[in-house]
Amino acid sequence: MNIEVSDQDNPDVFEALATGVRAFNAKHLGNEKSRPLLAFAKDEAGKVIAGVAGRTIYNQFLIEVLWVDESTRGEGLGRKVMMQAENEAKARGCVAAQVDTLGFQAPDFYQKLGFEVVGKVTGIPNSPERVFLVKRYDSV
Numbered sequence: 001m002n003i004e005v006s007d008q009d010n011p012d013v014f015e016a017l018a019t020g021v022r023a024f025n026a027k028h029l030g031n032e033k034s035r036p037l038l039a040f041a042k043d044e045a046g047k048v049i050a051g052v053a054g055r056t057i058y059n060q061f062l063i064e065v066l067w068v069d070e071s072t073r074g075e076g077l078g079r080k081v082m083m084q085a086e087n088e089a090k091a092r093g094c095v096a097a098q099v100d101t102l103g104f105q106a107p108d109f110y111q112k113l114g115f116e117v118v119g120k121v122t123g124i125p126n127s128p129e130r131v132f133l134v135k136r137y138d139s140v
Contacts, residue, residue: 032057035092039085041077050077052085054099061089063099066106082113086137096136103129110135 026032040051049072054063063085068078089097099115101107107117115133122129 029058037061037085037088037092039081039088041081050081052081054085056089056092056094059093059095061086061094061097063097066099078109079113086135090137094137096134098132098134100130100132103131107131107133 034055034057036053037056038051038053040048040053043049050068052063052066054061054065056062066078066082068081086097097115099110101110110133111117113135115135117131118134119132120129
């Protein structure tokens with residue numbers, strides 16, 4: 001056995017780990033595949049100015065990243081792309097969405113959209129608070 005530690009991305013190692021987790025999960029939850037979900041806005045020049053990216057799997061929308069260009073913040077664009085993404089997640093059969101964000105980023109934004117805080121990590125020196133949120137959909 002040889003244990004290595006690296007500070008470089010290694011897609012092959014990552015894929016081997018993910019494949020192992022998927023196989024383990026399939027034994028317990030079935031062999032459902034994760035599907036990407038993107039909702040984004042572009043300006044007149046075709047530049048992406050806002051969007052949300054995540055995955056749907058096991059009836060959940062797992063939000064990986066949401067971003068709105070500073071020049072368009074406060075105009076409701078983040079809410080609009082989230083609504084589009086959530087509508088698609090519901091159409092795929094999702095009954096909940098989940099996300100984690102840093103305390104200075106967007107916990108208030110998500111709470112205004114109906115997400116509830118289900119956990120926090122605080123007290124780590126030189127590290128911001130991390131907030132975990134979930135939104136359960138009433139109907140699909």
